[in-house]
Amino acid sequence: MGITALVMAGGKGTRMLIREEKPLIKVCGKPVIDYVIAALKTAKKIDGIIVATSACTPKTAKYLNSFLVRVVETPGTDYVSDMGYASQNLKLDVFLAIAADLPLVTGEVLDTIVERYESCGKPALTVAVPLKTKQRLGMSVEYSFKMDGRDVVPVGINVIDGRSRYGDEWLDQDIYLLNLDELAVNINTVHELKLAENLLANRKR
DSSP: OOEEEEEEOOOOOGGGOOSSOGGGOEETTEEHHHHHHHHHHHOTTEEEEEEEEOTTOHHHHHHGGGSSOEEEEOOOSOHHHHHHHHHHHHTOSEEEEEESOOTTOOHHHHHHHHHHHHHHOSSEEEEEEEHHHHHHHTOOOSOOEEETTEEEEEEEEEEEETTSOBTTBOOOEEEEEOOOHHHHOOOSSHHHHHHHHHHHHHHHO
16 A cells, blocks of 8 residues: 655745746746656555645645645745644655655655665655765755765655654654665756756656
């Protein structure tokens, strides 16, 4: 049986310097959130999709009316707080939280992540890529941490057991390090948007 996916689509995207809401920024002609939802729909381990929007992304909420997904509005405080808010208010069990700005992610990779969670024996899993991978691709990095002596960067994908008092305390978690370009590419700047478009074009070729 699959789990629920929670797409985090309430961020302001202030670094983009574009008036468009971040989830609706077009990558090769399609809103970036389209790619994330498409990947989730092809993932065998996902059986439901909820999109968390906020007052910062009203156009995104309206746009999603044409999709077979549930939309919930969060306070728009920050990524982690909004994830906890949605989890608690929707009384989610195990869910996969994913940022709405990962245009290269695939259903196959998402299934691999859920399988790792199922075998790790911990209530939470954070997906990360090597810092060197982000740097090689020319992606910006806001935060990194050490794992076995290596600098790694969280990619914006987590699997969490919502029944484990998420939001009230730090959960014991597994770190799943994957050296994959499709996880290292997210869109925070115009430069990163162009990089994503180039990589998508190369994938199609």
